[in-house]
Amino acid sequence: MRIVITGGFGFLGRQVADALLKRRTLCGAPLTRLVLADRFVPADAALTADPLVDVVQGDLTERLDEIFARPVDVLIHLASAVSAECEADFDLGMSANLDTTRALLDAARAQGAAGGPLPRLVFSSSVAVYGSDPALPLPPVVSEATLPTPLSSYGTQKRVCEQLVAEYTRRGFVDGRVARLMTVAVRPGKPNAAASGFLSGIIREPLAGLPATCPVSPDLRVALASPRRTVEGILRVAEAGRGSGPGELAGALPVNLPALTVTVAEMLGTLRRVAGDAVADRVTLTPDAAVEAIVGSWPAAFDNARATALGLLPDESFEAVVLAYIEDHPEAIASADLPAAGAFGP
Known part of the structure; x- marks a missing residue:
């Protein structure tokens, strides 16, 4: 199984990659290659020493041919501009979040159209898709059935991408699933622009x-999730089968991680x-x-019921x-x- 992680050297990307390299499997299949795609690759990136790891460095939209040069079985899309920088620079957010995700979906679609495997695509969305609109205030407890009305550029971009993933899945272009991340704390390292x-x-x-x-x-x-629980949630959403049974994804709704x-x-x-x-x-x-x-x-x-059904x-x-x-x-x-x-x- 060839797995690609965009934002592979970001905080969550490294955490997910490390978990996969320890497991050596996903969806019951052995991991054969793990591709970490990112604009920046640290000189001391320990992950690159693993013989299963390939690195694709550069702007994601300019490296799609390299990423899809061999069949992609699972694509975990974590690359993103973060909330405060999207609010400060509208064009940056639209390019990094919306345009890049659309290009990635089209590349995945092209793989299937060319006779390759249907890519399983996991999109990392955010609690920021929700907001309290004056005409429709948020309920005291939110679930996946609550209408998202984002109040930030970042949340809007994530919501649009959720809908694109759902549409490409409905049309049979990808097997898409969306994990809405809570605020991840405590993150190690230096402060970011979120x-x-x-x-x-x-x-x-x-x-x-x-x-x-x-x-x-x-x-x-605030709603928080530790890095450990967040990585667990991303991988569980990636592995979940389609259906209404225990541990399966019912319908097309995103999963709000607990x-x-x-x-x-x-x-x-x-x-x-x-x-x-x-x-x-x-x-x-x-x-x-x-x-x-x-x-x-x-x-x-x-309401964590949908996540609980996946064992989270x-x-x-x-x-x-x-x-x-x-x-x-x-x-x-x-x-x-x-x-x-x-x-x-x-």
Whole structure:
């Protein structure tokens, strides 16, 4: 099985690639090649040492011939411009998100039309497809049956791409499935341009000994998923069969990956409880109306029934999320001023 991951060297791309290389299978078939496509390839990318990995570097729309030079069985499309940069640069978002996805779908369609295998395409969408329209406010709990009315350029682009994936699937051009990602926290590494990036930063930076700013009200409720649960969800959606039985995808609706609902105050309280006052005090409240307008437009409470039917569950608690981050990224933790006893929980 030849699998392609776009955005293969981004945070989620590396996580999904690592999981696949550990498993060596998908959909019950052995992994024969894993193609990581990205504009930038880090010089120290450890994934490239695996003999199953091929790298395609450059603008995705200019590398489609190379990607499809051999049959693609599964395509996991993670490459995307993120929320805040799409709001700041409309044309960038339309090109990186909408135009690139359309080109990818057309290349996948051409493969089938030429007699190749029908590609299974997994599109990573976002909670940002939802928004509370004055004429149609969001219900207290959102499900896949809730009408998406995005209130950001990023959310609009993701919603349009969802509809394209559904249409190409209806016409038999691809076997498309859509996983709507919650805000992923805690992300390792450097801050990115996502409006929701602070939800990782207010945990990651203090644990690393650095100051962090929180641009929203502590009362804001958000829907989160850990990197572990997010990767699990993407791969489960990729593997799911079509049908109405257990573990199968019924109908054409996207799957909202399971969400843990917390307030920002609860997140900061967890940091204080787990890592101590010295760490938690590195966070300062610095209101930013633009960030709060974007993140605050997203729903915070979800009906997880569709994900549960696939065997997916939300994170147990935000404390479990923080402890998993510490376990997975010990090199990113500055422990000198942490409590001597009881640091990182009981």
